[in-house]
Amino acid sequence: MKYLIYYDIKRNFPLRRILLAIIVAWLAIFFFSHFFANDMTEDRLLEKLSVGIIDQDKSKLSNMLLANFKQNKQFSSMMDLEIGSYEKLHNKFEKGNLTAIVTIPKGFTDGLMHYQNLPLSILISDKKPLKAIILTEVLDSYSDYIQSVDAATLSAYEILSKTNISKQKLKKHNDLFSIQMVTFALNRNKFFSYEKIATFPTTNSFIYFISAILCLVICILSTGIIFTLYDDVKSFTIHRYKMHSSNFYKYIASKLLSFAIAISLICIFISLPLFIYIAMTFKQVFIITTELFVFSLMYISVLLFIGLVLFSETSASLFCNLFVFVLGLIGGNFIPLSLMPKTIQNISSFTLNYQVIKILIQSISDGDLTKTNYIFMIICLISIAILYISSCKLIKFKIEEDGGKLCETLS
Numbered sequence: 001m002k003y004l005i006y007y008d009i010k011r012n013f014p015l016r017r018i019l020l021a022i023i024v025a026w027l028a029i030f031f032f033s034h035f036f037a038n039d040m041t042e043d044r045l046l047e048k049l050s051v052g053i054i055d056q057d058k059s060k061l062s063n064m065l066l067a068n069f070k071q072n073k074q075f076s077s078m079m080d081l082e083i084g085s086y087e088k089l090h091n092k093f094e095k096g097n098l099t100a101i102v103t104i105p106k107g108f109t110d111g112l113m114h115y116q117n118l119p120l121s122i123l124i125s126d127k128k129p130l131k132a133i134i135l136t137e138v139l140d141s142y143s144d145y146i147q148s149v150d151a152a153t154l155s156a157y158e159i160l161s162k163t164n165i166s167k168q169k170l171k172k173h174n175d176l177f178s179i180q181m182v183t184f185a186l187n188r189n190k191f192f193s194y195e196k197i198a199t200f201p202t203t204n205s206f207i208y209f210i211s212a213i214l215c216l217v218i219c220i221l222s223t224g225i226i227f228t229l230y231d232d233v234k235s236f237t238i239h240r241y242k243m244h245s246s247n248f249y250k251y252i253a254s255k256l257l258s259f260a261i262a263i264s265l266i267c268i269f270i271s272l273p274l275f276i277y278i279a280m281t282f283k284q285v286f287i288i289t290t291e292l293f294v295f296s297l298m299y300i301s302v303l304l305f306i307g308l309v310l311f312s313e314t315s316a317s318l319f320c321n322l323f324v325f326v327l328g329l330i331g332g333n334f335i336p337l338s339l340m341p342k343t344i345q346n347i348s349s350f351t352l353n354y355q356v357i358k359i360l361i362q363s364i365s366d367g368d369l370t371k372t373n374y375i376f377m378i379i380c381l382i383s384i385a386i387l388y389i390s391s392c393k394l395i396k397f398k399i400e401e402d403g404g405k406l407c408e409t410l411s
Helices: 002-012 015-035 060-071 086-094 108-113 129-161 167-186 205-222 224-234 237-244 249-278 282-310 313-331 342-348 352-366 371-401 405-410
Strands: 049-055 079-083 100-104 121-124
Touching: 002 224, 002 249, 015 205, 015 249, 049 060, 049 086, 086 100, 129 167, 205 224, 205 249, 205 282, 205 313, 205 352, 224 237, 224 249, 224 282, 224 313, 249 282, 249 371, 282 313, 282 352, 282 371, 313 342, 313 352, 352 371
Parallel strands: 049 079, 049 100
Antiparallel strands: 100 121
């Protein structure tokens, strides 16, 4: 079988084709990683909310509140605060430079300590509805939190008032407790609720597109298995092989291995800048190489089976190329999924390309295989075995059971 593998590699992967694939892949990685360099973070989905603050209270607690807002990374990643006078901020608001104006009334923080909920004056622009909705929800959430704190301090005061504690001590405890609770409320760190989304791990555009381009290279080069199969039919290679042996398991295995070895080597050469850039260990390189080989076998097995089922070189070529293009588009090979509509993102998680890119990113970033990755690799190996056996039986049926009609039709 080693001669069959050597023959297929030499015939289907000439040096010129290998160099062309590597150069094109490098150019694609360079272009896409720079083109999407500023679009790989979540904050590009929405511009920051510009909020003007008019502080009429000018107390220590109000200053603490505003300072906390500015220093809080979660808050500052969503909003830009500008503290200024009424005239200055309203002038900017009318020009559309501010999303909202929040006025902190005089005695606001002191009122919290004495259960006097002085309302904040909030003016929100309706020119950008999405921003208005987000800001409204954030402020409502904070208002509910303040009310909860206020209710807690009031409850503590009422309970203490029913004891034998003196009014002087009651006032002292209440002031102390109120200050602590209000301070805690003003220093509240969690302004937004976060829900982890099961998608690609956080990475930069360079690593993402190396993974995406490697997956795309595997897809495109794997389509060559179809032309190789039908070339063997046209050149009567299968006729001659049938005269030698009726066992097509070795024949199909040589095709799968020759393409998988060649494609894996090409992908390794494409990955060399990554290996050097990250200074990967031997273990990381071994894991990624193994994954590339298994993924290559997976795509080759799928496309070979499709080519045999369609029973026509033209139909198989057209369908497989369209299949690879759609997989690449939905799977995130051309455009990062975070920039695509939610509907596409939901569909994408069921595609092979999505899982392949995700696993490659995780292996590059973490340098190890997770439990999920192991399970997916095992599923791939089982699928390869099933497709391999099915392809062997299918080509045997087409040639032997149909009396050689496959060869007659395609030759």
